Amino acid sequence: MRKPDVKIVLLGDMNVGKTSLLHRYMERRFQDTVSTVGGAFYLKQWRSYNISIWDTAGREQFHGLGSMYCRGAGAIILTYDVNHLQSLVELEDRFLGLTDTANTDCLFAIVGNKLDLAEEGAAEDQENEQDSSREAGGSCVPAKVPKQVKLEDAVALYKKILKYRMLDEKDVPAAEKMCFETSAKTGYNVDYLFETLFDMVVPMILRQRAEGPPQTVVISDYEKQPKQMKSGCCA
Numbered sequence: 688m689r690k691p692d693v694k695i696v697l698l699g700d701m702n703v704g705k706t707s708l709l710h711r712y713m714e715r716r717f718q719d720t721v722s723t724v725g726g727a728f729y730l731k732q733w734r735s736y737n738i739s740i741w742d743t744a745g746r747e748q749f750h751g752l753g754s755m756y757c758r759g760a761g762a763i764i765l766t767y768d769v770n771h772l773q774s775l776v777e778l779e780d781r782f783l784g785l786t787d788t789a790n791t792d793c794l795f796a797i798v799g800n801k802l803d804l805a806e807e808g809a810a811e812d813q814e815n816e817q818d819s820s821r822e823a824g825g826s827c828v829p830a831k832v833p834k835q836v837k838l839e840d841a842v843a844l845y846k847k848i849l850k851y852r853m854l855d856e857k858d859v860p861a862a863e864k865m866c867f868e869t870s871a872k873t874g875y876n877v878d879y880l881f882e883t884l885f886d887m888v889v890p891m892i893l894r895q896r897a898e899g900p901p902q903t904v905v906i907s908d909y910e911k912q913p914k915q916m917k918s919g920c921c922a
């Protein structure tokens with residue numbers, strides 16, 4: 688298997704559409720999903736770089752695995768549902784702590800998915816909506832509901848994340864650049880989300896290559912690893 692140059696992880700509550708976003712990007716379609724068990728990963732070649740993208744389970748029972756998936760991540764996509772405020776709240780309450788194991792220069796994107804179901808999203812559907820509604824199985828169009836989460840709420844969370852990670856706003860990409868609204872169903876903004884992040888992680892890869900492999904072993908990191916990791920899991 689090709690060795691990934693960088694790791695990107697999708698985190699967020701169950702049902703927000705993490706798996707659907709990845710399917711839309713990797714397989715170019717919207718299809719039925721089942722709630723993810725544990726996690727799964729895709730390998731994407733972007734220019735000459737290999738990027739692993741990890742899909743995680745939002746269900747509470749898999750919560751303990753989250754920090755393991757985030758270990759060494761170069762970017763984390765915190766995903767919520769624009770029509771479900773609690774899913775944004777959960778990002779701060781339940782998921783942010785899992786990112787402690789990510790790289791110190793890890794990038795954060797905050798993504799509000801299911802924009803097609805929100806009233807404000809109606810005008811933003813892309814030309815591939817026609818295709819996706821056919822794939823989704825017919826003419827039944829779900830009723831639109833007022834959008835519960837505003838983009839400014841996501842921007843506020845991004846700023847909280849910077850505080851939590853003790854980062855200065857001037858050293859990281861601006862909040863407005865890192866907060867996205869998407870629809871896995873219509874494809875709206877999905878390529879833009881992933882490809883913006885890919886472009887941003889390339890300099891990290893180049894920096895790592897220039898520095899070469901780490902010369903030291905951090906014993907405390909080793910001790911924190913779950914026992915099963917010692918026998919060759921690929922995370």
Ligand SMILES: Nc1nc2c(ncn2[C@@H]2O[C@H](COP(=O)(O)OP(=O)(O)OP(=O)(O)O)[C@@H](O)[C@H]2O)c(=O)[nH]1
Pocket residue numbers: 699700701702703704705706707708718719720721722723724743744745746800801802803804869870871872873
């Ligand atoms: N209308 C609409 N439905 C979506 C969208 N994205 C996902 N869904 C639906 O929402 C449900 C959950 O989607 P998943 O992608 O399985 O959600 P998940 O975040 O991976 O959930 P877990 O694996 O349980 O953490 C499915 O019924 C999807 O078809 C979207 O952009 N628009």
Ligand SMILES: [Mg+2]
Pocket residue numbers: 705706707720721722723742743744745
């Ligand atoms: Mg899933």
